Amino acid sequence: MITETELQSDIEALRGRFTETKDLYREVCALLFFRYGITPTASKLYQFVRKGSMSAPAEALAKFWEDLRSKARVEIDHPDLPPELKTSAAEVIADLWRQATAAARHELAALRVEDQAAVEQAQGEETRALQATAEALASADTLRQQLGAAQESLQQRQTDLEVERRAHAGAVARLQELQRHLEEARNQQERVRADFSAELAKAREAVDVANARSDAAERRALLEIDQERQARIKADKQLEALRGQLAQAEGRHRESLLAQADAVTRLQVKADAAEDSQRELTASNRSLADDLQVTRERLAVAQQEATQFRAEAQTLRVLLERLSPPEPVPQQEVPTSKVTKPGARKAR
Numbered sequence: 623m624i625t626e627t628e629l630q631s632d633i634e635a636l637r638g639r640f641t642e643t644k645d646l647y648r649e650v651c652a653l654l655f656f657r658y659g660i661t662p663t664a665s666k667l668y669q670f671v672r673k674g675s676m677s678a679p680a681e682a683l684a685k686f687w688e689d690l691r692s693k694a695r696v697e698i699d700h701p702d703l704p705p706e707l708k709t710s711a712a713e714v715i716a717d718l719w720r721q722a723t724a725a726a727r728h729e730l731a732a733l734r735v736e737d738q739a740a741v742e743q744a745q746g747e748e749t750r751a752l753q754a755t756a757e758a759l760a761s762a763d764t765l766r767q768q769l770g771a772a773q774e775s776l777q778q779r780q781t782d783l784e785v786e787r788r789a790h791a792g793a794v795a796r797l798q799e800l801q802r803h804l805e806e807a808r809n810q811q812e813r814v815r816a817d818f819s820a821e822l823a824k825a826r827e828a829v830d831v832a833n834a835r836s837d838a839a840e841r842r843a844l845l846e847i848d849q850e851r852q853a854r855i856k857a858d859k860q861l862e863a864l865r866g867q868l869a870q871a872e873g874r875h876r877e878s879l880l881a882q883a884d885a886v887t888r889l890q891v892k893a894d895a896a897e898d899s900q901r902e903l904t905a906s907n908r909s910l911a912d913d914l915q916v917t918r919e920r921l922a923v924a925q926q927e928a929t930q931f932r933a934e935a936q937t938l939r940v941l942l943e944r945l946s947p948p949e950p951v952p953q954q955e956v957p958t959s960k961v962t963k964p965g966a967r968k969a970r
Contacts (some may be wrong), residue, residue, distance in 0.1 A: 629658060633670050643674040647682030655686075662686070803958035857945050864945070868938045884923040889917045 630632075632653055640646040647667055656661040667679035892914075 629653075629670070632657070637671075644682055644685075645679050646671060646673065647679050648686055649681060651686040711715060817869050860945055861942055864938055868942075871931060871938065872936055875928060875935070878924060878927055878931065882921065884929065885917070885920065885924070889914070889921070892917075 633650060636646060636649045636653065640649055650667055650671055651662040654662045660666070662683055664676070664680040664683055667683060668676060671679065892910075
């Protein structure tokens with residue numbers, strides 16, 4: 623099928639080639655009649671061309687048909703042929719022309735059908751190309767979006783990489799600083815080790831001196847312990863003697879107390895008997911009172927003696943405490959210290 627767009631495109635091409643109005647209308651008539659098979663009319667010509675007045679397409683159309691008829695007319699001019707033969711020959715030739723024209727039109731129609739099929743195929747291909755173009759544009763948009771996302775991701779990764787580079791540079795700087803501190807610590811450790819070695823040597827010398835002093839002190843302590851042991855033995859003997867004296871004094875004191883208690887008991891019995899018989903023995907009251915006074919005096923003397931015995935016992939206890947030496951070191955500890963001394967020296 624003929625599309626108006628193609629026809630208008632061909633007319634625009636002719637408009638550029640022919641500037642004269644008559645020539646343009648003549649070529650448009652030939653285009654409509656021979657290429658598209660459309661019978662040209664004045665209104666159609668003016669509708670397509672729209673140039674000049676309304677008489678211009680009519681004149682161009684009349685001139686087109688006149689030229690077409692003159693070209694289609696066959697004239698045979700020969701001096702020896704009779705007019706009837708000329709007419710018959712002209713009709714035969716005209717019939718041949720018409721048949722040739724019809725065959726040409728059929729071929730033109732077939733060519734138009736082929737051209738139309740080619741045009742439709744081209745249009746289909748154009749449609750597919752447009753679809754492919756649309757898909758390509760959509761794919762291009764998708765690729766642009768993906769490219770934008772990839773660029774943003776790349777930018778972000780570059781930013782992260784820059785941050786990592788800065789962090790790495792900071793870590794390297796901190797590592798160098800730590801290595802410097804470590805080297806300083808090692809140097810300080812070496813100095814401390816040297817100082818410690820010197821101090822250790824001094825300490826060993828001091829330990830040796832202290833060991834010598836300890837040995838001397840130990841010998842003095844053993845001597846003092848021996849002297850203290852002898853003094854303890856002597857003090858024990860004196861303590862035993864004092865304990866014997868104290869026991870004797872306590873025995874005498876107990877005997878005196880018993881005697882005094884017995885006397886007091888007898889006197890109390892006598893006093894009770896005297897009190898009972900006081901009324902009856904009024905006459906002998908004075909003599910009994912004298913006896914009672916004497917007994918009381920004896921009791922006072924006995925109490926004084928008991929007090930004196932107590933004072934003597936207290937004096938003996940104080941003297942015993944003064945003479946008692948401090949608690950001695952057990953006999954088995956001295957040999958132990960003597961035995962462990964060489965081990966201690968070896969440990970030093």
